[in-house]
Amino acid sequence: xxxxxxxxxxxxxxxxxxxxxxxxxxxxxxxxxxxxxxxxxxxxxxxxxxxxxxxxxxxxxxxxxxxxxxxxxxxxxxxxxxxxxxxxxxxxxxxxxxxxxxxxxxxxxxxxxxxxxxxxxxxxxxxxxxxxxxxxxxxxxxxxxxxxxxxxxxxxxxxxxxxxxxxxxxxxxxxxxxxxxxxxxxxxxxxxxxxxxxxxxxxxxxxxxxxxxxxxxxxxxxxxxxxxxxxxxxxxxxxxxxxxxxxxxxxxxxxxxxxxxxxxxxxxxxxxxxxxxxxxxxxxxxxxxxxxxxxxxxxxxxxxxxxxxxxxxxxxxxxxxxxxxxxxxxxxxxxxxxxxxxxxxxxxxxxxxxxxxxxxxxxxxxxxxxxxxxxxxxxxxxxxxxxxxxxxxxxxxxxxxxxxxxxxxxxxxxxxxxxxxxxxxxxxxxxxxxxxxxxxxxxxxxxxxxxxxxxxxxxxxxxxxxxxxxxxxxxxxxxxxxxxxxxxxxxxxxxxxxxxxxxxxxxxxxxxxxxxxxxxxxxxxxxxxxxxxxxxxxxxxxxxxxxxxxxxxxxxxxxxxxxxxxxxxxxxxxxxxxxxxxxxxxxxxxxxxxxx
Amino acid sequence: xxxxxxxxxxxxxxxxxxxxxxxxxxxxxxxxxxxxxxxxxxxxxxxxxxxxxxxxxxxxxxxxxxxxxxxxxxxxxxxxxxxxxxxxxxxxxxxxxxxxxxxxxxxxxxxxxxxxxxxxxxxxxxxxxxxxxxxxxxxxxxxxxxxxxxxxxxxxxxxxxxxxxxxxxxxxxxxxxxxxxxxxxxxxxxxxxxxxxxxxxxx
Numbered sequence: 001x002x003x004x005x006x007x008x009x010x011x012x013x014x015x016x017x018x019x020x021x022x023x024x025x026x027x028x029x030x031x032x033x034x035x036x037x038x039x040x041x042x043x044x045x046x047x048x049x050x051x052x053x054x055x056x057x058x059x060x061x062x063x064x065x066x067x068x069x070x071x072x073x074x075x076x077x078x079x080x081x082x083x084x085x086x087x088x089x090x091x092x093x094x095x096x097x098x099x100x101x102x103x104x105x106x107x108x109x110x111x112x113x114x115x116x117x118x119x120x121x122x123x124x125x126x127x128x129x130x131x132x133x134x135x136x137x138x139x140x141x142x143x144x145x146x147x148x149x150x151x152x153x154x155x156x157x158x159x160x161x162x163x164x165x166x167x168x169x170x171x172x173x174x175x176x177x178x179x180x181x182x183x184x185x186x187x188x189x190x191x192x193x194x195x196x197x198x199x200x201x202x203x204x205x206x207x208x209x210x211x212x213x214x215x216x217x218x219x220x221x222x223x224x225x226x227x228x229x230x231x232x233x234x235x236x237x238x239x240x241x242x243x244x245x246x247x248x249x250x251x252x253x254x255x256x257x258x259x260x261x262x263x264x265x266x267x268x269x270x271x272x273x274x275x276x277x278x279x280x281x282x283x284x285x286x287x288x289x290x291x292x293x294x295x296x297x298x299x300x301x302x303x304x305x306x307x308x309x310x311x312x313x314x315x316x317x318x319x320x321x322x323x324x325x326x327x328x329x330x331x332x333x334x335x336x337x338x339x340x341x342x343x344x345x346x347x348x349x350x351x352x353x354x355x356x357x358x359x360x361x362x363x364x365x366x367x368x369x370x371x372x373x374x375x376x377x378x379x380x381x382x383x384x385x386x387x388x389x390x391x392x393x394x395x396x397x398x399x400x401x402x403x404x405x406x407x408x409x410x411x412x413x414x415x416x417x418x419x420x421x422x423x424x425x426x427x428x429x430x431x432x433x434x435x436x437x438x439x440x441x442x443x444x445x446x447x448x449x450x451x452x453x454x455x456x457x458x459x460x461x462x463x464x465x466x467x468x469x470x471x472x473x474x475x476x477x478x479x480x481x482x483x484x485x486x487x488x489x490x491x492x493x494x495x496x497x498x499x500x501x502x503x504x505x506x507x508x509x510x511x512x513x514x515x516x517x518x519x520x521x522x523x524x525x526x527x528x529x530x531x532x533x534x535x536x537x538x539x540x541x542x543x544x545x546x547x548x549x550x551x552x553x554x555x556x557x558x559x560x561x562x563x564x565x566x567x568x569x570x571x572x573x574x575x576x577x578x579x580x581x582x583x584x585x586x587x588x589x590x591x592x593x594x595x596x
Numbered sequence: 597x598x599x600x601x602x603x604x605x606x607x608x609x610x611x612x613x614x615x616x617x618x619x620x621x622x623x624x625x626x627x628x629x630x631x632x633x634x635x636x637x638x639x640x641x642x643x644x645x646x647x648x649x650x651x652x653x654x655x656x657x658x659x660x661x662x663x664x665x666x667x668x669x670x671x672x673x674x675x676x677x678x679x680x681x682x683x684x685x686x687x688x689x690x691x692x693x694x695x696x697x698x699x700x701x702x703x704x705x706x707x708x709x710x711x712x713x714x715x716x717x718x719x720x721x722x723x724x725x726x727x728x729x730x731x732x733x734x735x736x737x738x739x740x741x742x743x744x745x746x747x748x749x750x751x752x753x754x755x756x757x758x759x760x761x762x763x764x765x766x767x768x769x770x771x772x773x774x775x776x777x778x779x780x781x782x783x784x785x786x787x788x789x790x791x792x793x794x795x796x797x798x799x
Binding site for chain 2: 060061
């Protein structure tokens with residue numbers, strides 16, 4: 001047994017279980033664990049199985065176009081990557097955006113945050129807790145009573161409604177189309193819900209599908225189109241004209257009213273469905289407090305949603321910025337992403353190489369030079385790995401560190417940091433939830449805590465969306481219709497060389513794009529994405545990352561059915577599409593689980 | 597009321613021939629203008645975001661790169677209930693929700709289009725990140741478009757020559773010519789991939 005510098009005990013002697021790929025995530029990921037004779041995970045190895053090279057495709061391109069490329073990295077965070085990219089370019093060139101652009105960008109970013117959280121919970125993560133097949137056994141009347149108890153203000157709660165949904169579900173399952181519900185371990189004892197709770201949650205799975213269609217209309221309104229909205233260096237590409245006929249496509253009162261009604265729907269759903277579901281489902285899993293990993297020790301957030309344009313100082317950000325290390329919640333460090341000593345990427349256990357082994361590189365000086373080699377204890381071949389050797393290089397994900405520390409990023413990290421900083425909204429939400437569920441503060445440091453933090457954040461983002469909508473409307477009423485600053489649009493106005501950084505809080509965590517511009521073209525572009533932080537391999541010192549740490553000490557019901565592993569990994573909402581790159585030669589999303 | 601038709605191109609333009617579907621829709625919009633009941637959409641690698649478009653449509657025509665181990669450039673036409681299975685297999689998925697899941701979800705919700713037509717093309721190269729269409733695949737775009745136009749003609753839909761509505765297509769900076777012509781050189785851009793996954797490529 002080994003103790004890592006960041007305080008985790010690792011023992012790789014037990015039975016090895018390989019889950020490849022981990023399903024219901026974006027991109028491809030593999031996970032290996034060792035379990036002891038009692039089925040408890042004692043070692044975890046998470047690896048991105050795909051090569052990543054986004055940076056190199058941007059070299060030589062026009063910086064004003066970078067957003068359109070970064071929007072294509074991934075099928076989920078399209079808008080967040082685009083926003084991060086335009087912020088990086090604006091930072092490099094000293095471009096200030098107008099007030100309306102800040103409000104509109106915030107509304108779009110918050111909207112994406114809510115969309116992602118809702119879709120993640122209901123369509124990617126809920127099935128780790130909810131059994132839709134068991135829902136067929138539910139009594140619709142009892143389900144109706146349960147609904148009225150946990151979400152009394154939700155209008156869809158009659159026994160007839162649940163009976164209809166149950167029949168629809170039954171037809172779907174009986175037609176052999178299990179489709180979206182496949183890959184489930186539906187008779188595993190890890191599922192604890194009574195059939196009525198399963199039916200209620202599965203019903204909300206369907207309601208969330210309808211809601212998410214509404215939510216994204218905001219992107220069409222402000223971004224001109226969806227699923228790939230337009231972005232603009234210097235502001236937002238949507239003119240405002242609330243007075244008259246004006247330009248086609250301009251933002252008018254009718255469109256603003258539609259945005260307002262969508263914001264209200266988000267708020268209602270979060271309050272009446274999403275949060276009550278998390279509390280109700282969580283109530284049946286209160287004894288399953290595994291998965292805390294790094295969250296009680298080391299959390300990082302860049303912060304986002306600036307109240308005013310161009311001001312990213314920490315007290316001006318609605319989503320908090322800061323770093324917590326060594327488990328000391330009494331001290332929240334500020335984060336400076338420009339400081340070469342703070343954010344660094346290491347590659348000692350990644351399939352890349354630097355000129356100087358053991359060194360970490362700041363993203364502005366980042367290098368993406370692949371080196372695929374396997375350690376001596378690898379089992380299998382170069383093209384068919386059966387078991388990785390984590391003592392050597394073992395992942396296509398680099399290992400980012402903050403002042404040398406492995407960090408967790410994402411909703412739980414943001415909430416731990418917000419709580420530690422005394423952020424009022426966050427503190428109220430967290431205290432309220434723990435009180436309702438009758439759980440101690442430490443319960444937050446768990447897989448369920450991560451899932452709950454996401455729901456709380458969705459609720460908070462709904463309120464923030466309304467705040468920025470009101471701000472936008474007030475500003476427009478006061479006669480300010482400006483949405484873009486194009487004074488520095490022409491490259492002839494740019495310096496010969498410039499460097500910049502853009503930061504956002506993507507739904508799954510801190511996202512940064514670092515850019516170097518030379519002679520009007522991109523010279524270097526590095527993205528450090530949230531899943532790189534959470535899914536990072538070990539570093540030079542042997543510190544383990546958030547995924548690996550979170551799996552340790554988890555009791556598995558049946559090692560050949562990795563429900564518990566999926567549960568915890570899904571709670572991070574991993575997105576491997578941008579942290580690594582494809583591809584499985586046959587794209588079948590069928591997980592093979594090998595017990596060795 | 598006229599049937600609503602959605603012509604959808606899917607795939608990731610950043611992955612060489614994976615961009616086939618998106619490029620077909622782009623080319624179609626370059627050459628033809630359609631009546632209001634036909635919508636052209638670049639669906640990228642999106643999943644659930646595409647549901648509202650499916651809900652509006654009675655007929656769905658999808659262009660996509662489909663890897664079935666055939667000779668590169670071979671066209672594959674699949675109709676109706678065979679479409680989901682076809683798109684599920686042997687298709688690399690960068691998609692959070694593969695397109696077969698989008699169709700399954702639309703079926704579950706009761707608003708899947710009545711008619712599905714997949715116009716697929718066997719890719720040559722998928723492992724070239726930042727790359728464009730290979731010649732043999734690009735050469736099939738006119739044939740693919742012809743198949744779509746034939747089906748539209750059967751539906752009594754007559755387009756007119758000339759550029760159509762491009763409001764739901766890619767930003768100009770990543771339209772095919774800008775994207776492929778603006779690519780940095782091999783020396784500048786490191787393009788070696790993961791050799792465990794290079795078995796499909798010609799090298």
